[in-house]
Amino acid sequence: MTARTSGGVRRTPISYFVLILLALFAGVPLLILVFNSFKSNLELGQNPLGLPSALDFDNYAEAWSRGSIGRGMWNSVVLVGGTVIGTCLCAGACAYSLARLDMPFKRGVENYLFVVISLPVQMFIVPLFFLWSNLALIDTLFGLIIIYVALNTPFSVLLLRTFLVGIPKELDEAARIDGANEWQIAWRIILPLARPGLLTVGLVAGLGAYSELLFAVIFVTTPEKLPMATALLQYSQGHTQLFGLVNAAAVIMTLPAVLLFLFMQRKFIAGLASGGVKG
Amino acid sequence: MVRRHRTLALVAAVTLLGGCAAEPPAVKNNTTVPTAATEIGGKVTMWYDLDSNDEKSVKEFEKWYIEPYKKMYPKVTVDAIPSTGGTLGQKVKTALAAGRGPDFIETPGSSTAVPYADAGYLADLGPLAEKEGWKERILPWAYDMGVIDGKFLAVPLYYETLVLFYNKTLFTQNGWTPPTDRASLEKLAGEMQAKDIVPFVNANATYQGATDWLVSSFMNGVAGPAKINQALTGKLPFTDQAFVDSIQLLADYFGKGYFAGGAKQYFSLQDPQKYAMLAEGKAGMYISGSWEFAALDDYFKEAGSEWAEAPLPPLAPGVPADIYPLSVGGTMSINASSKNLPAAAAYLSWMLSDVTTMWEATSLGLRVPLPITFTQADVPPGVDQRVVDHYLRINDASAKGAVGYTSWTSFGGKAEQNILENIDKVVNGDMSAADFCAGLDKAFKADVTAGLIPPVYSTSATG
Numbered sequence: 001m002t003a004r005t006s007g008g009v010r011r012t013p014i015s016y017f018v019l020i021l022l023a024l025f026a027g028v029p030l031l032i033l034v035f036n037s038f039k040s041n042l043e044l045g046q047n048p049l050g051l052p053s054a055l056d057f058d059n060y061a062e063a064w065s066r067g068s069i070g071r072g073m074w075n076s077v078v079l080v081g082g083t084v085i086g087t088c089l090c091a092g093a094c095a096y097s098l099a100r101l102d103m104p105f106k107r108g109v110e111n112y113l114f115v116v117i118s119l120p121v122q123m124f125i126v127p128l129f130f131l132w133s134n135l136a137l138i139d140t141l142f143g144l145i146i147i148y149v150a151l152n153t154p155f156s157v158l159l160l161r162t163f164l165v166g167i168p169k170e171l172d173e174a175a176r177i178d179g180a181n182e183w184q185i186a187w188r189i190i191l192p193l194a195r196p197g198l199l200t201v202g203l204v205a206g207l208g209a210y211s212e213l214l215f216a217v218i219f220v221t222t223p224e225k226l227p228m229a230t231a232l233l234q235y236s237q238g239h240t241q242l243f244g245l246v247n248a249a250a251v252i253m254t255l256p257a258v259l260l261f262l263f264m265q266r267k268f269i270a271g272l273a274s275g276g277v278k279g
Numbered sequence: 280m281v282r283r284h285r286t287l288a289l290v291a292a293v294t295l296l297g298g299c300a301a302e303p304p305a306v307k308n309n310t311t312v313p314t315a316a317t318e319i320g321g322k323v324t325m326w327y328d329l330d331s332n333d334e335k336s337v338k339e340f341e342k343w344y345i346e347p348y349k350k351m352y353p354k355v356t357v358d359a360i361p362s363t364g365g366t367l368g369q370k371v372k373t374a375l376a377a378g379r380g381p382d383f384i385e386t387p388g389s390s391t392a393v394p395y396a397d398a399g400y401l402a403d404l405g406p407l408a409e410k411e412g413w414k415e416r417i418l419p420w421a422y423d424m425g426v427i428d429g430k431f432l433a434v435p436l437y438y439e440t441l442v443l444f445y446n447k448t449l450f451t452q453n454g455w456t457p458p459t460d461r462a463s464l465e466k467l468a469g470e471m472q473a474k475d476i477v478p479f480v481n482a483n484a485t486y487q488g489a490t491d492w493l494v495s496s497f498m499n500g501v502a503g504p505a506k507i508n509q510a511l512t513g514k515l516p517f518t519d520q521a522f523v524d525s526i527q528l529l530a531d532y533f534g535k536g537y538f539a540g541g542a543k544q545y546f547s548l549q550d551p552q553k554y555a556m557l558a559e560g561k562a563g564m565y566i567s568g569s570w571e572f573a574a575l576d577d578y579f580k581e582a583g584s585e586w587a588e589a590p591l592p593p594l595a596p597g598v599p600a601d602i603y604p605l606s607v608g609g610t611m612s613i614n615a616s617s618k619n620l621p622a623a624a625a626y627l628s629w630m631l632s633d634v635t636t637m638w639e640a641t642s643l644g645l646r647v648p649l650p651i652t653f654t655q656a657d658v659p660p661g662v663d664q665r666v667v668d669h670y671l672r673i674n675d676a677s678a679k680g681a682v683g684y685t686s687w688t689s690f691g692g693k694a695e696q697n698i699l700e701n702i703d704k705v706v707n708g709d710m711s712a713a714d715f716c717a718g719l720d721k722a723f724k725a726d727v728t729a730g731l732i733p734p735v736y737s738t739s740a741t742g
Contacts, residue, residue, distance in 0.1 A: 042581040045555025066331050130377035217366040218373050223332040233364025234331040237644070240574035241485070243551050 691726025
């Protein structure tokens with residue numbers, strides 16, 4: 001008799017085989033990336049898939065200084081923090097209005113948000129640059145945070161709205177009977193219940209801001225203000241890529257995102273599943 | 280190359296989008312010729328391309344490209360901001376389309392400068408060029424590339440040529456010499472294959488456009504520069520048998536396994552593998568351009584061998600030897616909306632006159648030399664003599680007019696895109712050489728109609 005997990009999947013040799021295969025499919029490229037981060041250029045060419053001949057950390061040291069990763073990391077922390085807070089506030093307020101309040105044109109607003117999500121961002125880069133330039137927001141992290149919040153809010157609103165719709169209306173009514181105003185209902189009753197949804201929104205927006213490149217390289221000009229994602233642009237020599245440094249930098253950059261996901265994956269997946277919207 | 284191709288595709292789109300935000304600035308006036316150094320002051324902004332923007336690299340750049348200028352013009356403040364990873368073009372295009380942008384406009388080549396000129400972003404440098412004698416100082420073909428619609432608008436920044444790199448150590452061990460014609464090339468390739476050595480280590484897995492280097496090499500080697508010139512000036516279609524023969528010979532060589540050992544390997548070999556193969560003597564030769572010096576140095580030093588380069592051999596009767604297919608790897612112009620034209624003009628004048636500083640910077644690998652005349656005496660000690668010889672040979676060929684063409688610099692954007700999209704089909708045997716040339720001809724004519732053909736310089740390479 002084969003064991004059955006709580007999820008209902010039987011522990012058969014075939015399921016183990018499939019799972020191991022999938023784990024290798026996901027893990028081997030990362031493993032090769034780590035191996036290659038220790039190799040010199042010539043060794044990388046001679047042996048692009050195997051173990052490194054020695055654990056030489058020179059690539060890491062050079063990648064760190066050449067890519068100004070320490071400086072970039074701090075800028076990324078500011079950008080991610082600002083984006084997460086801004087997106088949660090904007091999307092939370094908007095989703096609450098759509099899900100809990102009796103507002104006109106709700107359907108129209110939702111359709112509008114769906115359309116906005118599908119628009120390519122390249123369409124509005126030039127007018128935005130013009131506007132940001134006039135508002136003195138070019139070359140500021142604050143200007144970039146506003147853009148990231150605006151980019152992430154439409155999807156986040158739809159995700160949170162679906163989440164909030166599932167919370168029983170009776171809770172609002174009970175709070176109103178107890179004398180709570182709309183702000184108190186939202187802040188003290190509904191949004192705390194939507195914490196898994198907000199966490200998912202925060203993760204999606206945070207990871208988006210962490211890896212965003214297009215707006216970062218156009219709207220920030222001073223090297224001191226560039227985020228960590230731009231570090232990967234620092235490892236070329238003329239027209240040739242310095243692959244050893246690129247691999248080392250990629251390992252450094254991937255680490256925070258992987259750790260964050262590993263620690264929070266249950267809440268992240270639960271939030272997405274209960275929101276009913278796929279990222 | 281990577282930057283150039285990436286940029287080409289976006290120029291038109293962003294220029295169009297610019298209309299949403301601001302009217303393109305009209306050229307206010309011609310650049311004024313610099314007056315006395317003490318009379319020039321104010322601030323100029325420069326966005327420049329750099330491999331890395333870490334503190335050390337930025338300081339090095341400023342030491343060689345800003346400080347000497349500021350020494351001459353002490354009242355000028357230069358706001359110099361580096362861009363890395365090929366992002367400069369995108370940044371400049373967006374800023375210009377939004378009615379902003381720095382005082383200097385750097386482009387990855389003449390093909391990008393043409394739409395900028397059409398949009399009125401570039402100041403006319405003609406009077407300054409005449410006063411400063413730039414026509415005599417800049418190599419003739421490179422100067423011609425900067426003349427758009429009869430005005431000198433773009434100063435060529437870098438220049439490149441296609442050559443035959445080879446493993447000198449391997450050649451010495453086997454008593455081989457670089458091929459000088461088709462027969463000697465095929466004989467050498469056969470000998471290499473008999474020893475399990477890949478004749479040419481070219482591959483395009485890392486950069487798909489690398490096949491473009493082969494297209495340009497074979498067009499210059501088989502059809503010859505004179506016929507390319509005729510095609511670029513509308514006197515001959517690209518469907519001419521000479522061009523069909525060029526592409527057919529390239530396809531035949533792929534069929535023989537000359538490149539990377541076969542089409543399958545050609546499409547899968549990454550840059551580190553190909554450099555390692557060449558440095559270790561598992562491959563003998565490599566058709567590529569001047570941009571390879573630094574990369575080859577790294578791999579060959581580690582492998583303990585030596586590289587060398589030679590001109591591409593002519594591959595058909597009537598095509599002369601020692602021809603250099605040339606390209607401008609970048610241009611610098613002055614923003615027509617610049618508020619400080621005198622200081623910007625003074626910078627260009629300094630840049631084109633200080634040859635020693637230019638070579639000092641080259642020796643550090645900061646930039647490659649400008650296409651200007653120089654002699655061995657101008658080069659400070661410490662610069663790799665192979666690099667100096669390379670540029671001296673190009674300059675000599677330029678003076679004689681023995682120059683060829685590269686598709687990414689001299690063909691229009693649509694023609695170039697057509698090459699990039701279809702040449703892999705020829706390599707795979709999915710498209711005939713005649714069909715490829717017919718498509719190229721159609722795309723080139725569309726470029727002509729749109730006025731997007733870069734300036735065509737002349738050649739005396741008639742064989």
